[in-house]
């Protein structure tokens with residue numbers, strides 16, 4: 097009995113230490129995300145930006161690369177032994193299967209950045225054992241910062257005010273507020289939207305879609321179209337911290353550090369109850 101009590105105490109001590117470490121890291125990540133966001137906005141402010149096409153035909157701009165440089169430098173300084181995996185890193189994605197690594201998308205929503213609609217984000221996630229344990233998402237054009245993690249909670253700082261955020265729990269019979277990609281809404285995703293019944297449909301670019309669910313202004317984000325791990329990791333942590341879920345079509349939570357960088361099709365939601373069977 098004594099031995100059992102002792103191990104429970106040790107377990108809660110370890111949990112408290114991890115919690116304290118995560119809170120300490122988040123404190124340092126917020127200014128890092130803002131710094132990367134200010135690099136992005138300095139380029140946005142100059143007007144029309146030139147985009148190049150990467151091998152996968154997705155666009156990349158000077159803003160993606162500047163934010164990447166700032167994030168890699170700052171994150172390596174913060175945790176020197178933790179590898180940074182970035183959408184904009186050159187070469188093969190070595191070490192992605194490390195136990196712990198940073199996973200960043202320096203500018204998610206590059207198409208939205210190019211079309212100048214403000215719906216783009218800086219994304220930083222910490223991956224441990226294949227899970228996204230904490231994330232920060234910053235939308236610099238609207239100066240709104242989201243952060244959180246499963247078991248930690250989730251917060252939003254907007255207009256200088258910081259508040260805890262939670263997914264919305266609306267009663268049966270509410271019209272489902274679906275949020276979908278502005279630039280990648282394909283027929284498979286539309287079919288899933290159709291299965292949700294009568295819905296209110298919003299289109300938004302970037303990882304902001306997850307954050308809208310986390311703050312309770314949308315209910316479901318179906319994505320039956322390709323994404324990469326860096327597109328979802330930070331925002332999944334925010335959404336889970338706010339009480340939501342990000343599940344593949346078998347009902348498993350998205351995992352990270354897989355042998356290739358692609359996510360399976362998924363549905364993010366304030367509650368698994370919104371997801372069609």
Ligand SMILES: Nc1ncnc2c1ncn2[C@@H]1O[C@H](COP(=O)(O)O)[C@@H](OP(=O)(O)O)[C@H]1O
Nearest residue numbers: 203204205206207277279280301302322323324
């Ligand atoms: N064919 C494809 N393969 C992999 N990822 C894709 C893709 N088409 C779009 N994406 C991902 O979808 C993201 C944009 O999602 P959304 O349409 O919801 O804003 C892109 O992020 P980037 O803008 O960082 O490149 C890109 O990574």
Ligand SMILES: [Mg+2]
Nearest residue numbers: 201204205327
């Ligand atoms: Mg992206």
